[in-house]
Amino acid sequence: MARRTTKIRVATVYALAGAGMLAYLWSSETPPPLGLWALFAAAFAFLDWRSVEVNERLLMSPTVMVALTAAVAFGPGHAALGVATMAVLGAVSARDVRQRRLFQPVANFGQMVVTAGTSALVLEQFLVRAEAAGGGAFWSWAALGSAAAAIVYVVVNYAMVAFAVRVVFRQNLKAWSHLGELLPSYVAMGFVGGLLGATITRTEVVLPLVFIVFLIGYQNIASFGQLREAHAATLRGFVKALEAKDLYTRGHTERVAEFSALTGQELGFRGTRLERLRWAALIHDVGKLAVPRELIRKRGRLTTDEYEELQRHAHMVEEILAEVDFLQPMVEIASAHHANYDGSGYGGRGHNEGQRPSVEASILAVADAFDAMTSTRSYRMALSQSYAFSELRRNAGKQFDPEVVEAFIRAIEKTGHTFGSPFLDDPEQARLLAEGKVDAHG
Amino acid sequence: MGEPRFRIGLPFVPIAAGVGAVALVVLLLPQAAVSPIVLAIWALLFAEAGLVRVPAASGNRLSLAFIIGAAMPILLRAPDSFLPDAASVGVVYAAGVFLLAIVRLLRHDDLSRVSADGLRLGFGLAVYATVYSLVLLSLEISVEVPWSADPWNRFASFAVAAALWVITEAGLWALMTEARDGISKRYLWLLGLGDWMVMLSLLATGALFGFAWDEMGMWAILVAGLPYAFAHVAFFRYLEARSTYGQTIRALSRIPEVAGLSLDGHSDRTAGLAVETAQELGMTPREVDEVRYAALMHDIGRITLNEPNILRRGFTDEDLARWGAEIVAEAPYLRKVAGLVRRQHEPYRRPGEERDPSLPMASKIIKAASAYDQASMELGFSSLEALEVLHRGAAYDFDPNVVRAVRKVLTRRGVV
Incomplete structure (x- = not known):
């Protein structure tokens, strides 16, 4: 319940800040013309409603562009009040309604009003100077103001969202991918918005074109979401195909991905690198699709030949995924997951005989081995976590990277969960159990 | 391969088109109200932009020349009027398309492709500028004080002309591709029209540039250029997703x-x-x-x-x-x-x-x-x-x- 009180506290502080901002602006400024306000407010609300999911916790829309265009078009003395009241419309998103949640809209109300109001107040300082300068200098001041306001908008917005996420969900926003790519383009959008607003004040006829530019801004962000979805759908497709072929591995892929991600975080991976590792884990067994099924599900011990054929699957992933461009860095990691730390073992393209595999491939190898030991297979019952840990440590330096093994164990212990059997510490017994030659207590 | 029904690459077509373009420039240049140096700069910019070609979902490649092309009738005006100066616009279009074709040929592009692209682009430009002028003329004629008029007339004319250009481009692309690959026309038409969003982005940034230029000068490049860059990135992401x-x-x-x-x-x-x-x-x-x-x-x-x-x-x-x-x-x-x-x-x-x-x-x-x-x-x-x-x-x-x-x-x- 601690999270609930934090939620209420954050929401209250944010909402009060937003209300305070509105009250201050109401007393110091006059409202802009209603028609113009309604036009921009409609665009703002529409684009905000259709926000695009750009990573696990962040929704984005080109509202910064609409806000700053409107601010300049409203002019000093009206801008901050006009934009802050527009921002109120953006508080509720489609997802909040679907999930019937209250915290997000209330916190967003405060966050968006403060963000929009602050950046418009900054912009106004420059606009006054721009109007006073006139002529060619008008555009220089307007451009400078737009840039400053865009940076203020993005910084305030990001700071308030990141703070709320960190306090309430105990997660760090920086851990999510592609922010480095998205934030600068967001600033550029705000800058263009300010300049477009300045254009409207001089040439009213561009107004309809400005709305097309808003649409272009939306497409820019939506395309990012689409590409992300295409990548996710691809990974889901292969995971599902793998499960359709062999029910036994159901869950194995997801668990290995989870273990790999935890270990990666423990080793300081972030953003795109972490995502790449998780994706590599999701495809690490795709090569099995080309291995005869009776081998995967075989009961009893594998012969040496059969074992070699099973190992071959690490290499088949390269052949199957050769044409999927975006997966190539992940294929490199996945195909090396049977390579050993001492340079021996089987690895595909990503592995050179006698060389250490990459840290990513080492993490994948440890996660794969751990899950194999702690889950029940056709030829052996699940073993205990403590046995698996000691086995990993025993092979550290030979099969596994010692640093990765320690990071992995730390990461698993941090989760507080225990995997595998509660009592089985003997692999021989586990095998006999699976073959039905002995009962659980024998 | 079977014999195609007809081939655009017949050698006399590109030659006739090239001679036609040069003739247009020679005939129109003396009539142009805008100075030849300004026209030469626009024509060079047009050709340069034409070399950057954005692949659309249909497989058609749409060049940045659409941006310059869309801006021209808005920018190059007859004296004391909002009507385009037909001779100036014609010179920039003809010279620009001709230069673009020459540069592409020097880069060893396929002759039949270059002439097909050039003809299509030229035809689309002619449709756009003609429709823009006619609609604007008919709107302005009803206004009492000529040419002092409402700038919104210019926007309305642009909207109609741009829509017709999109349809022309899709239709001509479908006809030419059908002739080359023998794929059904209906299929290609629908495919080509599916590119409307790319076209609209190019034409809208062009018009924005045209309208903003008078007031802003060089700043117009930024105001139109950045939105174009957003669109560009978006198209490549969509293509990658596809x-x-x-x-x-x-x-x-x-x-x-x-x-x-x-x-x-x-x-x-x-x-x-x-x-x-x-x-x-x-x-x-x-x-x-x-x-x-x-x-x-x-x-x-x-x-x-x-x-x-x-x-x-x-x-x-x-x-x-x-x-x-x-x-x-x-x-x-x-x-x-x-x-x-x-x-x-x-x-x-x-x-x-x-x-x-x-x-x-x-x-x-x-x-x-x-x-x-x-x-x-x-x-x-x-x-x-x-x-x-x-x-x-x-x-x-x-x-x-x-x-x-x-x-x-x-x-x-x-x-x-």
Whole structure:
């Protein structure tokens, strides 16, 4: 319940800040013309409603562009009040309604009003100077103001969202991918918005074109979401195909991905690198699709030949995924997951005989081995976590990277969960159990 | 390859077009109200922009010359008027298109492509500028004080002219591509019109540039350029997303082949024939995509064939289709395709029964295309004998319309 009180506290502080901002602006400024306000407010609300999911916790829309265009078009003395009241419309998103949640809209109300109001107040300082300068200098001041306001908008917005996420969900926003790519383009959008607003004040006829530019801004962000979805759908497709072929591995892929991600975080991976590792884990067994099924599900011990054929699957992933461009860095990691730390073992393209595999491939190898030991297979019952840990440590330096093994164990212990059997510490017994030659207590 | 119906690359067409463009420049330049140096700068900018070509989803490549082209009638005006100066605009268009063609030829681009692109671009520009001028003229004529008028008239004229340019571009592209590749016109038209968002972004940034230039000068480049950059990035992301889906489906379709469960390249060849047949039958781009994906995945059910129990118990084509459909249905973006895969084994009509009108055309096409590939590659029949297999099965196993379309495609390929 601690999270609930934090939620209420954050929401209250944010909402009060937003209300305070509105009250201050109401007393110091006059409202802009209603028609113009309604036009921009409609665009703002529409684009905000259709926000695009750009990573696990962040929704984005080109509202910064609409806000700053409107601010300049409203002019000093009206801008901050006009934009802050527009921002109120953006508080509720489609997802909040679907999930019937209250915290997000209330916190967003405060966050968006403060963000929009602050950046418009900054912009106004420059606009006054721009109007006073006139002529060619008008555009220089307007451009400078737009840039400053865009940076203020993005910084305030990001700071308030990141703070709320960190306090309430105990997660760090920086851990999510592609922010480095998205934030600068967001600033550029705000800058263009300010300049477009300045254009409207001089040439009213561009107004309809400005709305097309808003649409272009939306497409820019939506395309990012689409590409992300295409990548996710691809990974889901292969995971599902793998499960359709062999029910036994159901869950194995997801668990290995989870273990790999935890270990990666423990080793300081972030953003795109972490995502790449998780994706590599999701495809690490795709090569099995080309291995005869009776081998995967075989009961009893594998012969040496059969074992070699099973190992071959690490290499088949390269052949199957050769044409999927975006997966190539992940294929490199996945195909090396049977390579050993001492340079021996089987690895595909990503592995050179006698060389250490990459840290990513080492993490994948440890996660794969751990899950194999702690889950029940056709030829052996699940073993205990403590046995698996000691086995990993025993092979550290030979099969596994010692640093990765320690990071992995730390990461698993941090989760507080225990995997595998509660009592089985003997692999021989586990095998006999699976073959039905002995009962659980024998 | 079969003989195309006519070829744009006949050598006299590019020469005539080039001479025409030069003649236009020579004739119009003395009439132009804007200084020749300014016109030369715009023409050079136009040609330069024309070299940057954005690939659209249809496969057509739309160049940045659209931006400059859209701005010209708004910028180059007759003295004391908002009407475009026809001679100035004509000089920039003719000189720009001509220069662009020359530069592309110097870069060893294919002559027939360059002249086809140049003619299409020139025609679109002519339509755009003419419509813009006529609409503006008719709007302004009703105003009492001429040319002092409402700037909104200029916007309305731009909107109408831009819409017609989009339609012209799509139509001409469809006609030219049909002439070159022999793909159905309806299919290409719809495909070309699907690029409207790319076109609109280019034309709107052009108009923004044109309207802003008078007031802002160089700042207009930034105001129009950055939105264009956003659009550019968006198109490339969309294309990448599209190709990712395509690559994923191809990779999945290769699994039975990599595992040695079906003939190497079977799904690829079946998809190739099925897509051309679907286009021949005048299906829409969306339907053709579904045919392509379903044909690529039609054998995916075979990955279950390593299961010893199944091999012992035996299985029918229906089982294979059902297992395949179950796997395909796991991907949410392929749910419709799963239905097509499931029904691929059904005959057109069973003897003594009414035929089932709900059997999708795509499933019938895949059944025929797969049977053809099996006959020609697995059973070693010649192309003619393989086609004969389809003919013999027409009206029972295969839809006669589909068989006819397959024959047309094979004739065009020159194999029968």
